[in-house]
Amino acid sequence: xxxxxxxxxxxxxxxxxxxxxxxxxxxxxxxxxxxxxxxxxxxxxxxxxxxxxxxxxxxxxxxxxxxxxxxxxxxxxxxxxxxxxxxxxxxxxxxxxxxxxxxxxxxxxxxxxxxxxxxxxxxxxxxxxxxxxxxxxxxxxxxxxxxxxxxxxxxxxxxxxxx
Numbered sequence: 001x002x003x004x005x006x007x008x009x010x011x012x013x014x015x016x017x018x019x020x021x022x023x024x025x026x027x028x029x030x031x032x033x034x035x036x037x038x039x040x041x042x043x044x045x046x047x048x049x050x051x052x053x054x055x056x057x058x059x060x061x062x063x064x065x066x067x068x069x070x071x072x073x074x075x076x077x078x079x080x081x082x083x084x085x086x087x088x089x090x091x092x093x094x095x096x097x098x099x100x101x102x103x104x105x106x107x108x109x110x111x112x113x114x115x116x117x118x119x120x121x122x123x124x125x126x127x128x129x130x131x132x133x134x135x136x137x138x139x140x141x142x143x144x145x146x147x148x149x150x151x152x153x154x155x156x157x158x159x160x161x162x163x
Contacts (some may be wrong), residue, residue, distance in 0.1 A: 033058060035067070
């Protein structure tokens with residue numbers, strides 16, 4: 001079974017992320033969306049909330065599952081029996097950072113490949129950070145995230161404003 005891991009913070013999951021998931025699901029037997037527990041970032045949503053949002057978004061895909069990880073990605077890929085890591089590249093500006101990560105991961109474990117996937121051009125400008133900012137400012141994010149993610153974002157941001 002060919003398994004690929006799609007790691008990220010997914011804070012929140014966007015339609016660009018989902019586009020990469022759908023593309024990977026057509027190429028691999030199994031796709032694991034691995035939500036990172038990154039202590040250095042201060043996510044808007046907890047790890048459990050991010051996983052729940054991902055799970056709801058991928059429920060219709062029989063060969064895709066959500067999981068969490070922390071520590072070295074290559075160790076997680078080994079643990080889950082993965083052959084590759086998939087990373088989305090939106091623009092040339094993403095490439096240098098992603099390329100360095102891929103080379104470091106190869107140095108740590110040469111068995112694991114990194115595959116770069118470009119989302120549809122519709123999503124090349126999209127990032128979780130931008131979505132959160134637009135939502136904070138009261139903008140329409142309905143074309144950027146699934147409806148349940150939009151609802152969760154509005155609930156979280158409105159609750160923060162009340163405090």
